[in-house]
Amino acid sequence: xxxxxxxxxxxxxxxxxxxxxxxxxxxxxxxxxxxxxxxxxxxxxxxxxxxxxxxxxxxxxxxxxxxxxxxxxxxxxxxxxxxxxxxxxxxxxxxxxxxxxxxxxxxxxxxxxxxxxxxxxxxxxxxxxxxxxxxxxxxxxxxxxxxxxxxxxxxxxxxxxxxxxxxxxxxxxxxxxxxxxxxxxxxxxxxxxxxxxxxxxxxx
Ligand code: ADP
Numbered sequence: 109x110x111x112x113x114x115x116x117x118x119x120x121x122x123x124x125x126x127x128x129x130x131x132x133x134x135x136x137x138x139x140x141x142x143x144x145x146x147x148x149x150x151x152x153x154x155x156x157x158x159x160x161x162x163x164x165x166x167x168x169x170x171x172x173x174x175x176x177x178x179x180x181x182x183x184x185x186x187x188x189x190x191x192x193x194x195x196x197x198x199x200x201x202x203x204x205x206x207x208x209x210x211x212x213x214x215x216x217x218x219x220x221x222x223x224x225x226x227x228x229x230x231x232x233x234x235x236x237x238x239x240x241x242x243x244x245x246x247x248x249x250x251x252x253x254x255x256x257x258x259x260x261x262x263x264x265x266x267x268x269x270x271x272x273x274x275x276x277x278x279x280x281x282x283x284x285x286x287x288x289x290x291x292x293x294x295x296x297x298x299x300x301x302x303x304x305x306x307x308x309x310x311x312x
Contacts, residue, residue, distance in 0.1 A: 111140075111198060112312055113191070113234060115206035117276065118242035119269045120261075121249030122294045123301060127242060128204045130302045131309065135200055143194040146204035151186070153179040161261045169217035173226065176210050180230045191234060207231060208239055208289075211279035213263060216271045220278060237312055239287055240305060241280070244294030246270045 114131070116124040125146075132144045148154035157175050159165045167175070184191050191201055207227045214223045224231075246269035253264055263272065280289050292304045 111195065111200050112237045112309070113195065113201045113203075114309065115203050115208070115236035115239050116242065117205065117208045117212075117239055118244065118294060119212075119246060119249050119272050119276070120264050121252040121269075122242040122244040123252075123298065124204050124242055126298055127240075127301055127305055128202050130298070131305055132202050134302075134306060135202070135309075140200045141198055142202060143191075143199040144202050144204075145183070145191070147183060147206060147209065148176065148179050149183050151179065151182050153182055161263070162259075163261075169214060173210065173214035173218050173223055176214070177226045177230070180207060180210070180227065184230060184233055195234075203236075206236060206239070208241075208276065208279055208287075211283075212272045212275040215275040215279065216268065220275060220282075224279070224282070235287060237288060238308060239289045240308065241276060241289060241291045242294035242301065243273075243291050246273055248295055 116128055118124050128144060128146075132142050135142045148157040153175060156165070157172065157179060160167050160172055160175075182190070187193065191203075194201055207230055210227055211220055211223050246266055249269060250264075250266050263269070280291075283289075290308045292301055292308070294301060296304075
């Protein structure tokens with residue numbers, strides 16, 4: 109299998125991190141060197157974003173969108189563990205969220221075309237070989253979040269997740285011509301979703 113850059117997308121509670129882990133294990137078992145990562149990252153910029161999500165710091169949506177642009181550029185270009193460096197070192201990369209999450213989450217509050225334009229440098233630098241959208245009903249993901257999380261973060265309300273899902277669909281419509289996007293039914297069991305994911309990745 110050639111070295112791939114795989115991005116998982118979806119609303120909170122859609123099962124992304126569960127599938128990122130399962131796919132990583134399978135890719136390693138198939139003999140690949142795999143670097144698993146996520147956005148917002150755990151860099152100082154990503155930590156700032158997480159503090160906003162947790163309500164420890166206030167910022168408006170334009171600022172949050174712009175911080176995500178900076179976090180993504182650092183994710184790509186960081187000289188120690190940046191994605192470009194990891195690809196150069198022969199790793200296949202699996203990321204939990206990339207720029208489509210920005211288009212969807214920030215597009216609810218800020219003009220989506222501005223968000224896409226603000227991320228143009230990242231898109232020009234590194235496009236995923238595949239964007240895997242795990243599509244789950246917002247009611248289902250809210251239920252999962254309520255079951256498992258002690259605190260609910262910014263964005264994690266039913267109304268917002270419905271709007272975010274709609275923005276994902278809008279972004280896929282806008283960019284479907286230039287991006288490889290597959291949608292997987294996230295209302296299935298963990299195992300069924302993992303099988304669908306593996307089928308799509310195997311094709312590459
Ligand atoms: P995300 O990373 O998209 O926020 P997670 O993978 O953390 O989602 O999943 C959120 C919660 O839902 C976790 O408790 C996880 O165990 C559970 N979960 C994940 N996938 C499924 C599924 N297909 N069916 C039922 N529960 C799931």
